[in-house]
Amino acid sequence: xxxxxxxxxxxxxxxxxxxxxxxxxxxxxxxxxxxxxxxxxxxxxxxxxxxxxxxxxxxxxxxxxxxxxxxxxxxxxxxxxxxxxxxxxxxxxxxxxxxxxxxxxxxxxxxxxxxxxxxxxxxxxxxxxxxxxxxxxxxxxxxxxxxxxxxxxxxxxxxxxxxxxxxxxxxxxxxxxxxxxxxxxxxxxxxxxxxxxxxxxxxxxxxxxxxxxxxxxxxxxxxxxxxxxxxxxxxxxxxxxxxxxxxxxxxxxxxxxxxxxxxxxxxxxxxxxxxxxxxxxxxxxxxxxxxxxxxxxxxxxxxxxxxxxxxxxxxxxxxxxxxxxxxxxxxxxxxxxxxxxxxxx
Amino acid sequence: xxxxxxxxxxxxxxxxxxxxxxxxxxxxxxxxxxxxxxxxxxxxxxxxxxxxxxxxxxxxxxxxxxxxxxxxxxxxxxxxxxxxxxxxxxxxxxxxxxxxxxxxxxxxxxxxxxxxxxxxxxxxxxxxxxxxxxxxxxxxxxxxxxxxxxxxxxxxxxxxxxxxxxxxxxxxxxxxxxxxxxxxxxxxxxxxxxxxxxxxxxxxxxxxxxxxxxxxxxxxxxxxxxxxxxxxxxxxxxxxxxxxxxxxxxxxxxxxxxxxxxxxxxxxxxxxxxxxxxxxxxxxxxxxxxxxxxxxxxxxxxxxxxxxxxxxxxxxxxxxxxxxxxxxxxxxxxxxxxxxxxxxx
Numbered sequence: 301x302x303x304x305x306x307x308x309x310x311x312x313x314x315x316x317x318x319x320x321x322x323x324x325x326x327x328x329x330x331x332x333x334x335x336x337x338x339x340x341x342x343x344x345x346x347x348x349x350x351x352x353x354x355x356x357x358x359x360x361x362x363x364x365x366x367x368x369x370x371x372x373x374x375x376x377x378x379x380x381x382x383x384x385x386x387x388x389x390x391x392x393x394x395x396x397x398x399x400x401x402x403x404x405x406x407x408x409x410x411x412x413x414x415x416x417x418x419x420x421x422x423x424x425x426x427x428x429x430x431x432x433x434x435x436x437x438x439x440x441x442x443x444x445x446x447x448x449x450x451x452x453x454x455x456x457x458x459x460x461x462x463x464x465x466x467x468x469x470x471x472x473x474x475x476x477x478x479x480x481x482x483x484x485x486x487x488x489x490x491x492x493x494x495x496x497x498x499x500x501x502x503x504x505x506x507x508x509x510x511x512x513x514x515x516x517x518x519x520x521x522x523x524x525x526x527x528x529x530x531x532x533x534x535x536x537x538x539x540x541x542x543x544x545x546x547x548x549x550x551x552x553x554x555x556x557x558x559x560x561x562x563x564x565x566x567x568x569x570x571x572x573x574x575x576x577x578x579x580x581x582x583x584x585x586x587x588x589x590x591x592x593x594x595x596x597x598x599x600x601x602x603x604x605x606x607x608x609x610x611x612x613x614x615x616x617x618x619x620x621x622x623x624x625x626x627x628x629x630x631x632x633x634x635x636x637x638x639x640x641x642x643x644x645x
Numbered sequence: 646x647x648x649x650x651x652x653x654x655x656x657x658x659x660x661x662x663x664x665x666x667x668x669x670x671x672x673x674x675x676x677x678x679x680x681x682x683x684x685x686x687x688x689x690x691x692x693x694x695x696x697x698x699x700x701x702x703x704x705x706x707x708x709x710x711x712x713x714x715x716x717x718x719x720x721x722x723x724x725x726x727x728x729x730x731x732x733x734x735x736x737x738x739x740x741x742x743x744x745x746x747x748x749x750x751x752x753x754x755x756x757x758x759x760x761x762x763x764x765x766x767x768x769x770x771x772x773x774x775x776x777x778x779x780x781x782x783x784x785x786x787x788x789x790x791x792x793x794x795x796x797x798x799x800x801x802x803x804x805x806x807x808x809x810x811x812x813x814x815x816x817x818x819x820x821x822x823x824x825x826x827x828x829x830x831x832x833x834x835x836x837x838x839x840x841x842x843x844x845x846x847x848x849x850x851x852x853x854x855x856x857x858x859x860x861x862x863x864x865x866x867x868x869x870x871x872x873x874x875x876x877x878x879x880x881x882x883x884x885x886x887x888x889x890x891x892x893x894x895x896x897x898x899x900x901x902x903x904x905x906x907x908x909x910x911x912x913x914x915x916x917x918x919x920x921x922x923x924x925x926x927x928x929x930x931x932x933x934x935x936x937x938x939x940x941x942x943x944x945x946x947x948x949x950x951x952x953x954x955x956x957x958x959x960x961x962x963x964x965x966x967x968x969x970x971x972x973x974x975x976x977x978x979x980x981x982x983x984x985x986x987x988x989x990x
Contacts (some may be wrong), residue, residue, distance in 0.1 A: 357822040455862075486954075489938060491836060491860040497939060497947040505948050513953040515836040515938055517800075517861040517894025521930075521959040524896065549862025551869065552897055555904050585866075593834060593860055594842060596941045602842040603666040603850050608858040609831075614866040 301460045301506065304349050305356065307425065310429050312356045314344045314387060317461055317495075321502040332361030333382050339394075340389040340494060346462020347536045347572055348431050351393030354384050355424035362417045373413045377405060389584040390545055390613045391536040392574040397427065431464030434569045434627040438468055439475030440533070442625035446476035446483065450529040450555070453486040456547035457499035458534025458567065468534045468567040470503060472625060477509055482512040486528060490547060492592040492610065498563045516549050522553055523560040531557045532625075535568040542618030542635025543580025548611050552618035566616075567625040575643050580615035588612050646851060649694050650701065652770065655708070657701045657736040659689045662806055662840075676701060677706030677725050682742065684732040684739075687838060691807020692775050692881045692917055696738030699729050700769035703746045705895045707762045711844055718758045721785035722750060734929040735890055735958045736881040737919040742772065776809030779914045779972040783813055784820030787877070787912050787970035791821035793827060795874040798831040798864060799890035802844035803879025803912065809894040813879045814846060817970060822854055829855040830875060837937040861894050868905040876902045878968075880913040887963030887980025888925025893956050898967035911961075912970040920988050933957050 302324065312329040318341070319325050327343045329335045334405070335357030337343075339350050361380035366488045367373050385398040404423050408416050452473055456462075459470035466474065476483050476499030485504055490496035497513045504511040514522065522528050531553055537545040544550070544566050557564040575584060594600055602608075624631040624638075631638040647669065650659045663686070664670050671687040672688045674680045680702030682688075684695050706725035712718050730743040749768050753761050764983050791797070797818055801807075804815035811819065821828050830849055835841035842858045849856040859867065876898055882890040889895070891912050902909040922928060935953030939945055947953075969976040969983075976983040 322945075334735055386708075487864070489836070491834070491862055494946055497951070497953075501951045502948045511952070513935075513938055513947060513951060515861070515893065515955070517833070517836055517897055518954070518956055520897035520900060521956055522954075523894060524960075548860065548866060550867035552901060553702070555865060555901055558895060558906075559900050578798065590858075593858055595896055600667075601839055602858060603847045606842070606846045606850065606858060607856070608842075609863070610860070611863055614863070616867075 301465065301503065303310065304464065305344060307356065312360060314338050314353065315322065315461065316343050317345060317499060318342055320498055329357065329360060331364055332357045332384060334358060336384060339381045346457065347391035347393040347534065348463040348468065348569060349461070350388065351390055351397035351571060352424070352428050352431055352464050354387070354394050354397040355401055355427045357384055358398065359417070359421040359424045362420045368413050370410055370413060373416070374405060378402070379634045383549045388586055392427070393571050396571045400427070421553065431569070432466055434510045435463055435466040435468055435471040437627040438567050438569065438625050439466065439471035441629050442472030442565070443475035443479050443481070444566060445623065445625070446472070446481055447529060449482045450476070451486060451527060451540055453488070453528045453551050453553070454500060454520070455488040455496065455533045455550050456490045457495040459500055459503040461499050461503060462534060468569070469532045470500065472532055472567050473509065474507065474517050486522060487511050487513050488516045488553070489513055490549065491516055494528050495547070519553055520556040523556050523562055526620045528562055530563045530565065532565045532567055535566050535572050536613055537583050538566070538568060538573045538624065539577045539580050539583060540575045540636060540639055541579045542621055542633065542639065544616045544621060545580060545583045545585065546615050546616065548614050551614040551616045558620050563622040564620055565623050565625060566621055569627065570626050570642065573639060575639065580617065583615060585614065586612040646809065646848065649806050649809065650689060650773070652701065652857060657705060657950055659683050659698065660806065661688050661692060662844060663687055665760040665806070665843055667917040673886060674702065674705060676709055677702045677729060680705060681728060681732045691737035691802065692879065693808040693813065693914060694806065695733065695736055696742035696916060697769070697773050697776055697809050699732070699739050699742040700746055700772045702729055703743065704766040704769045707765045713758050715755055715758060718761070723747070733931060735931045737934065738916050739879050741916045745772070770938055773809045776914070777811055780808055780816040780850050781809040782814035782972040783912050783914065783970050784811065786974050787817030787910070788820035788824050788826070790910060790968065790970070791817070791826055792874060794827045795821070796831060796872060798833070798867070798873045798876045799845060800833040800841065800878045800895050800896070800898050801835045804845055804848040806844050806848060807879060809864055812848070813914070814877045815845065817877055817912050818854065819852065828915065831867060832856050832858050833861045833894065833898070834858055835894065836861055840892070864898055865901040868901050868907055871918065873907055875908045875910065877910045880911050880917050881958055882928050883911070883913060883969065884916045884922045884924050884928060885920045885981060885984055886924045887966055887969065887978065887984065889961045889966060890925060890928040890930070890958050891961065893959050896959040896961045899961045903965050908967040910970060911964055911966055912966050915973065918984060920984065930959065931957040
């Protein structure tokens with residue numbers, strides 16, 4: 301599998317996910333502004349992946365600060381950090397990664413600025429490696445939920461491309477396959493960006509895991525026909541009560557799974573859980589431009605002047621989530637207790 | 646509003662709905678095979694519209710039969726009728742229209758073939774005019790369900806273009822507006838053919854009824870945010886128990902409406918109700934080519950060789966339908982009784 305993001309000498313390069321699968325093109329980031337732009341324009345997406353990108357972007361940002369004085373450095377660095385954290389509002393991994401780097405910088409107060417810059421870069425490399433390891437553990441825990449033969453529906457892309465590598469929801473599917481289970485996948489195409497059709501199908505076909513793409517509006521039909529054994533998705537932010545923000549359409553899939561007696565699971569690293577937020581209603585939902593709905597490439601598909609509403613995420617209430625799969629194991633309802641226990645231990 | 650379909654001298658012309666709104670192009674049908682092709686390739690779609698098209702197609706088919714002997718005529722005509730009825734499997738209006746023309750032909754047994762041909766053409770013209778009148782009545786009955794101010798969500802296109810004119814679900818919305826109500830519409834884009842983005846938005850913008858398009862996967866999010874007051878769709882076939890076959894995705898919208906306490910209504914002429922069929926499970930659901938999902942125009946969006954599953958319709962169980970709006974008034978649950986009563990009266 302291709303690396304989603306990596307260091308190349310003094311710059312960071314990112315697979316341009318807007319072009320997959322038609323082309324595999326690298327998007328080069330030489331400064332932190334390039335990283336912010338890559339995140340905002342969907343060159344890189346997926347909560348864990350943009351967390352790693354933010355850390356690497358901060359290393360580029362630190363490199364660009366021309367001072368040897370710690371107080372001046374930290375003042376400038378904090379501005380860069382705030383811009384990075386604000387690149388997209390919904391996924392909390394961005395904030396989490398920025399805070400982790402900020403804590404590192406603060407812990408080195410007074411150290412030579414060059415040493416701090418090196419430490420930030422090393423931390424960003426460590427976060428990439430950790431993310432892959434975390435996903436492998438999510439996979440190990442999550443695959444215990446998968447029967448020996450299973451058709452698994454997933455929404456959007458929570459795969460290698462959405463993370464440092466291996467994937468969260470797709471990590472569970474990969475681990476089930478590695479454990480010898482016979483899995484096949486139904487991938488919602490996931491409008492408007494088609495992450496399911498373009499990215500999830502691409503990753504699974506590379507791994508020779510059978511995958512069939514459907515329009516988002518056909519998921520319920522398949523569930524009602526008993527053609528889905530379980531549903532698993534990733535998450536962009538999970539509140540302390542277990543409410544899950546994820547790609548627009550996740551809520552619908554969860555409601556339909558419940559209606560049809562099919563378990564709905566969420567796979568995400570602990571860094572996706574935002575314990576400061578009590579419930580999903582407090583999670584900001586990004587609204588993107590209507591033209592992402594109305595245009596295919598540059599071609600307007602609807603009437604001239606048509607209005608569209610394009611929320612990028614939705615909130616799935618905890619009551620629809622049968623378990624949250626983390627690197628520390630499964631969290632089961634009631635989530636307030638389960639999440640509280642993990643974060644206090 | 647443009648006519649969906651009309652006679653022009655010795656041929657029938659149809660608005661090519663695949664090209665709206667980019668272009669308004671007429672598709673000319675000189676023989677019954679052209680009509681079958683227009684129905685199969687989505688040049689014309691929508692249950693009532695393809696019913697009218699079938700009747701006109703049969704008139705073209707009758708014209709092409711070269712005999713003056715009734716027995717030979719009727720034998721050849723029945724073959725044409727069977728081909729026409731099989732053009733698409735789900736919408737029962739096609740069968741209903743064919744049966745109506747067949748009954749006419751049988752009632753004229755022994756009459757001069759030329760007179761029969763003229764009668765078929767007149768019947769097809771009458772069916773077009775009737776359909777518009779039926780839709781106006783559906784609108785009148787249906788608009789009583791709409792509050793003075795309402796945001797109405799609809800799926801696919803059940804408008805003028807899906808019928809002889811005025812529309813079923815959009816007819817209700819038009820009638821509500823004509824009754825002085827302040828309505829605005831949320832239109833599901835309706836993948837893969839985008840009937841919502843291309844056709845429903847087009848029709849409503851022409852009528853200056855405010856419309857906002859969303860991806861199909863965002864309907865639940867809006868409902869949960871209390872931004873939808875009621876949902877109304879058309880239907881392709883309704884079983885005797887009230888189960889509704891309609892465009893893929895309708896089932897999901899109905900489940901989500903129920904989950905969020907929003908009424909879900911279906912607007913359809915009585916010709917859409919198939920009393921010979923006990924329940925929705927017996928309705929054949931057309932599966933179309935996967936490439937309708939994977940390709941935008943000629944451009945493959947997914948990986949080379951990707952598999953897709955593309956059911957064109959789904960079945961909404963009657964328990965999710967708050968009322969069926971017909972030209973004879975509202976039918977309320979229990980539908981077995983309500984439908985039985987209308988068809989026995």
